[in-house]
Amino acid sequence: MAKPRPLVAGNWKNNGLVAGARALVKDVAAGIGGAKVEIVICPPYPLIAIVASALEGGQIRVGAQDCFTEPDGAYTGDVATEILGDVGCRYVIVGHSERRDLHRESDELVAEKVRAVWRAGLAAIVCIGETEAEKERGRTAMRIMSQLSASLPDGVTAENLVVAYEPVWAIGSGKTPTTAEIAMVHSLIRNALKARFGEAAGGIRLLYGGSVKPANAQALMAIDNVDGALVGGASLKANDFLAIVRACHRA
Numbered sequence: 001m002a003k004p005r006p007l008v009a010g011n012w013k014n015n016g017l018v019a020g021a022r023a024l025v026k027d028v029a030a031g032i033g034g035a036k037v038e039i040v041i042c043p044p045y046p047l048i049a050i051v052a053s054a055l056e057g058g059q060i061r062v063g064a065q066d067c068f069t070e071p072d073g074a075y076t077g078d079v080a081t082e083i084l085g086d087v088g089c090r091y092v093i094v095g096h097s098e099r100r101d102l103h104r105e106s107d108e109l110v111a112e113k114v115r116a117v118w119r120a121g122l123a124a125i126v127c128i129g130e131t132e133a134e135k136e137r138g139r140t141a142m143r144i145m146s147q148l149s150a151s152l153p154d155g156v157t158a159e160n161l162v163v164a165y166e167p168v169w170a171i172g173s174g175k176t177p178t179t180a181e182i183a184m185v186h187s188l189i190r191n192a193l194k195a196r197f198g199e200a201a202g203g204i205r206l207l208y209g210g211s212v213k214p215a216n217a218q219a220l221m222a223i224d225n226v227d228g229a230l231v232g233g234a235s236l237k238a239n240d241f242l243a244i245v246r247a248c249h250r251a
Helices: 018-031 045-055 081-088 097-102 108-119 132-136 140-151 180-195 199-203 214-221 238-250
Strands: 006-009 038-042 061-064 089-094 123-129 161-165 207-209 228-231
Touching: 006 089, 006 161, 006 207, 006 238, 018 038, 018 045, 018 238, 038 089, 045 061, 081 089, 081 108, 089 108, 108 123, 108 140, 123 140, 132 140, 140 180, 161 180, 180 199, 180 207, 180 214, 214 228, 214 238, 228 238
Parallel strands: 006 038, 006 228, 038 061, 061 089, 089 123, 123 161, 161 207, 207 228
Antiparallel strands: none
């Protein structure tokens, strides 16, 4: 099976104001050139429509950082996937470790959100990853397999799912696993997906996330079964984000 088209997704988290968001996406759009990489930008909820409008007609897609499980109703503060799709989203990040930790989101809730993403015709970027304590106890593989099994409902395809491996201890810390550690986890994920969903799962893109930056992007993207990156802080600077896109293109 041919290697999947690379994907680089920028997760802005709780950052950005209107003027800065417009300027940032304008700079990114102007700098991507002929890179054969799918690019997704995931701003905070209030900026989604603004970013989507600024990018309209271009090749960069827009995503959300989270979603709610129900399509509508009296759920103050929640946002349905149908609304996200209507304002321009094509992807939704679910199960990010900050949601799992700060908002106590379970694997089962993540699976419900994945179903909601699919219900709206969007694709889910599902995040999984171990904590530092789990890594030190040698429980990385066990944690990854547990999250992967419980967070993914039936019905997975290469078109509706992206999996992002983000070691919790690497996010925003400046630390990254060794290339051998990343290769091991991504191979584990790939084999688990094929065992459950068949050989077509070979086309599901597996992203690495966790302190991805221009200095390490080329080496990270060259690892087997790494099909792109989920980028945090570096996605807030156009030059850094573009350097990661170019590294992914060259890998």
